[in-house]
Amino acid sequence: MTERSYPFDAGDGAAINEAQWSYLAGGWQDDGVESPGPWNTALRVSATGQPNTLRVTAGHAKLAGIHYHLDADLTALYDSNATSLPRVDRVVLRLDREANRITVVVKKGAPAASPVLPPVDRSWNSPEIPLASVTVKANTNIVVPADVVDCREFTSNGVQVLSTAAASTGSRQLVEGQMGYDPTAGKFYAQEKTQRIQIGDATKAELANYATKNHTHSYMPNTVTSGSVSAMSGWSSAARWTKIGNIVQVAGRLSATQDNPSTSNVFTLPLETIPVLSGVEFPAVDPSYVETAIVTIYADYNGGSSPQRTLGQIYHKKQLTSGMGFLFNITYITP
Incomplete structure (x- = not known):
């Protein structure tokens, strides 16, 4: 049995290997694309209109504690579909621990009347995060924008600490699904689409609309x-x-x-x-x-x-x- 603890500036924990770093840093942030939300283009996959090519926009991501940076748009290649049935491919970011790198990979699906996406690998050896699904129609080597579905997973931005002014005016951006906390007022907020909602006692006047989810019920005999x-x-x-x-x-x-x-x-x-x-x-x-x-x-x-x-x-x-x-x-x- 071995007990390990790291990092330290001396002793056994002064030097760590890649796996130990991944264990350490992987808990700091969720795996995913670094982006304020799905409207942002970071690592978004799109059709080019050219045979067998997709475009992946520049951006950053975190995967198993390892940082990925694409500093310019990248061209990803997919295989032609020479069959009479459609196929669905999956575009992912994959960590290759043996090669010590993260790369964009197009995982080829199987042609079928109802094609199924290849699964996302969540294993230790070659973990992946999904970026997009791409439908390659029968007997073609070109995909159009409607064939590409954005499947990006995003890193969690955590709970943002808001000033009272930022909480009331929305001057500090919260992304959809994110929470913020105003320590001065002692209030939590959540971003619901384009609306910032205070979280708390539903009997409070300012929460009346949220408590009813804006449903209006009227009764007239x-x-x-x-x-x-x-x-x-x-x-x-x-x-x-x-x-x-x-x-x-x-x-x-x-x-x-x-x-x-x-x-x-x-x-x-x-x-x-x-x-x-x-x-x-x-x-x-x-x-x-x-x-x-x-x-x-x-x-x-x-x-x-x-x-x-x-x-x-x-x-x-x-x-x-x-x-x-x-x-x-x-x-x-x-x-």
């Missing part, structure tokens, strides 16, 4: 179809109906517009609100006067094509006179 008591003299009404699932609620107010009005009132409701049962009773405004049913409310469903159903009855002892009103709230279930 449907009015009774007729809008009033149907053809019954001596009454006015203001009533509404709502249906949630198979539960229907009919609520409103009946007002007598004359003495001794009709004791039958008919509401017209849609067929979807027809009740399972009929005859749900509800009390008068003042229960101490309950004695006899003086008003019966019926529902006419679907314009009379379905049987009329009794929704309820109002009980009251006093004689009905003009101006007398009743509030009602009837809840029932539909089939």
Whole structure:
């Protein structure tokens, strides 16, 4: 058993080899292209319009603790497809530990009716990071821009420390998916596409929109179809109906517009609100006067094509006179 620790300026840890460096530096940064985001062109692969050639734009990357730098655009070559089936190749950065270098490599796929990308090697000996997938159509040696899909993985930029001014004005750039922290205000921020969002208690006013994810929900019950008591003299009404699932609620107010009005009132409701049962009773405004049913409310469903159903009855002892009103709230279930 050997215990090792490094680096030091003297002793066993004063000199380290490539593998030890890779272990050491590989934890400092995620593998990937060094770029503020996918809109940046660093190490982006594109079609050239020329046979068997792709362009890789200059840029930097980190792979297993090793730095890669392409100081000018590079031409990468792919094989022609002489078959009658399409093929998908993968462009990667590959670390060759034996050759001590990182290079751009085009991994050739297999022609198929539904071609599959070659896998990315994540092993110790020859780790890779993907840059792009390239579809090479049947019987061709040229790819067009639509055939190239950007698959770059990016290094993590970590949590950025923001000044209060930078947090409020966005003067320090956060890339999409990155977090920032303002130590003065004690607040975290996250970059969601082009919007900087404060992270914290969703009950705070400034987070109200984020907590609901900008979804707006409004609720407005449907009015009774007729809008009033149907053809019954001596009454006015203001009533509404709502249906949630198979539960229907009919609520409103009946007002007598004359003495001794009709004791039958008919509401017209849609067929979807027809009740399972009929005859749900509800009390008068003042229960101490309950004695006899003086008003019966019926529902006419679907314009009379379905049987009329009794929704309820109002009980009251006093004689009905003009101006007398009743509030009602009837809840029932539909089939």
